[in-house]
Amino acid sequence: MEKPRFDRAESTDRPWTDQMPDQALLNLLPTNAETAGLPALTVPQEEGSPPEYPLELYRLYLANRGDIALTLDSQSMTLKKGQLLTLSPGEVVAFSEGQTLISLSFHHDFFCVRVQRDEVYCDGVVFNRLSGLPVVAFPETEHTIVEGRFHEMISILSNPSPFSHDRALNVLRALLLHAADYKSRATAAELHEAGKTKHLSPLVLQFQHLVEETFAQRKEATFYSEALGVTLSKLNRRVKDELGKSVMQAVNERLAIEARVALRSGKRSIKEVAFDLGFIDPLYFSRFFRKQFGRPPSQYFQSPVQNEA
Structure with missing residues (x-):
């Protein structure tokens, strides 16, 4: 079965298992009533064309092999190698034919994305669409570390245990914190180059x-x-x-x-x-x-x- 390349707005019309290729995704964490049948955390076992994640989920796409051509909410763009695309529920993405990247999705009830003054690494930084594109650019020295977090989650989900949920949650948290760190640095650098004050009064x-x-x-x-x-x-x-x-x-x-x-x-x-x-x-x-x-x-x-x- 050919892997789909688009997020579907009507993704809740059919059971998730009917949408995905055999053995294409890992979803070994139990869901609860709050998720309404949606997977809590899903990570593809193999790189390739992104799967058809429901729009109700958060989605992360890492261009770990090369540049990726895509359309985000009708806007054409290129995800450069080493960049992470961070999508919130409701945002629609379509990838060009033959794109290869690594990705994952998670439900709000698996990792509750909240905004706090001292911990704004989710909506306030990583998933912020109020200014610019939802893209995090990592330096080349960090590419292996970021990609490794995806593979670590695959390993955790491939070998389920009583500790799998907490381990996967911690890896996801580490990935988001890593993304927030470098997106915040990029924002600070832009302000500095524009002549803005770096330290807040x-x-x-x-x-x-x-x-x-x-x-x-x-x-x-x-x-x-x-x-x-x-x-x-x-x-x-x-x-x-x-x-x-x-x-x-x-x-x-x-x-x-x-x-x-x-x-x-x-x-x-x-x-x-x-x-x-x-x-x-x-x-x-x-x-x-x-x-x-x-x-x-x-x-x-x-x-x-x-x-x-």
């Missing part, structure tokens, strides 16, 4: 802390300047110099990331997520989401619960 650090504590309740730029005891123009200037964005861009980015995380789990409707994040009008929330991600939440990630707007 106490004022900007206080601003970040305040945003983390209040972004769902306070969305006015003046609130942050008044709370920090500075003029809005001064706060905007310092945040722009050190973070490369305005005060409101920083607040909206944090809000958008949280919105996407909440919607992605499929456990709350769009209306519930909007209210939880301080939006009185779900329609305004939908417009906000579309502005941030280019599509409304109803189209970003389809699920029976989320469509109850």
